[in-house]
Amino acid sequence: MIDVEGLSKSFGERTLWRDISLTVGRGEMLALTGPSGSGKSTLLNCLGLLDRPSAGAIRHEGKDITRFGRREVRLFRRDVLGYLFQGYALIENATVEENLEVAVKPRRALRDKAGASLAEALQRVGLAGRHKETVHRLSGGEQQRVALARLIVQQPTLVLADEPTAALDRDNTAMVLDSLREMSRAGCAVVIATHDDIVRDACDNVFALGTPLVAQ
Numbered sequence: 001m002i003d004v005e006g007l008s009k010s011f012g013e014r015t016l017w018r019d020i021s022l023t024v025g026r027g028e029m030l031a032l033t034g035p036s037g038s039g040k041s042t043l044l045n046c047l048g049l050l051d052r053p054s055a056g057a058i059r060h061e062g063k064d065i066t067r068f069g070r071r072e073v074r075l076f077r078r079d080v081l082g083y084l085f086q087g088y089a090l091i092e093n094a095t096v097e098e099n100l101e102v103a104v105k106p107r108r109a110l111r112d113k114a115g116a117s118l119a120e121a122l123q124r125v126g127l128a129g130r131h132k133e134t135v136h137r138l139s140g141g142e143q144q145r146v147a148l149a150r151l152i153v154q155q156p157t158l159v160l161a162d163e164p165t166a167a168l169d170r171d172n173t174a175m176v177l178d179s180l181r182e183m184s185r186a187g188c189a190v191v192i193a194t195h196d197d198i199v200r201d202a203c204d205n206v207f208a209l210g211t212p213l214v215a216q
């Protein structure tokens, strides 16, 4: 699904990571671990085309996504990628329902009747019947669950999650992990940057980043 080959990232004299190679397959959950500042979020951002590596390639189905043009980037974001970030990335002044509607892909919805409906997704994350509520009135854990419901509706094939459980209690952490596992069973590749041992242990594989190098 995703093959990272010889990836490096530097900011000035500071090398975050050098010559990283890793593979994430369909159905696999990979934990990205490492000390604070080791570049977990930066690596996720490179996988999600929000940042560029200094060297190396990131292949998706054989194509180097770091060389994508604007149209390919747009299609990759629309059809492949799903994000789950700590800041939820929700539209705060909109309702739960409106936040989920933006994830519905019209063409896919017509083609693929198997996709979860909004109501099913909300039920799955324990927010059944809450669709008319405004997002900014929800608690942090509830907002993270809306973000998760949006992913379930969106049905990406690659999920990038940055500390998705950092603000959650044990029950909500388990719910997020169960939902991500369900997506991976359906064939999705899931990459999770985390400090949380519970999350790491729930993954199939671990990729540990080291302490960044500073040129002498």
Ligand SMILES: Nc1ncnc2c1ncn2[C@@H]1O[C@H](COP(=O)(O)OP(=O)(O)OP(=O)(O)O)[C@@H](O)[C@H]1O
Pocket (backbone or CB within 6 Å): 011, 016, 034, 035, 036, 037, 038, 039, 040, 041, 042, 043, 193
């Ligand atoms: N655009 C940038 N310019 C310069 N330095 C940057 C930039 N983006 C990130 N960094 C630096 O890269 C380092 C790695 O940041 P990153 O957020 O990827 O680490 P992390 O492993 O996710 O950390 P944490 O676990 O604390 O969230 C940090 O020192 C950060 O300041």
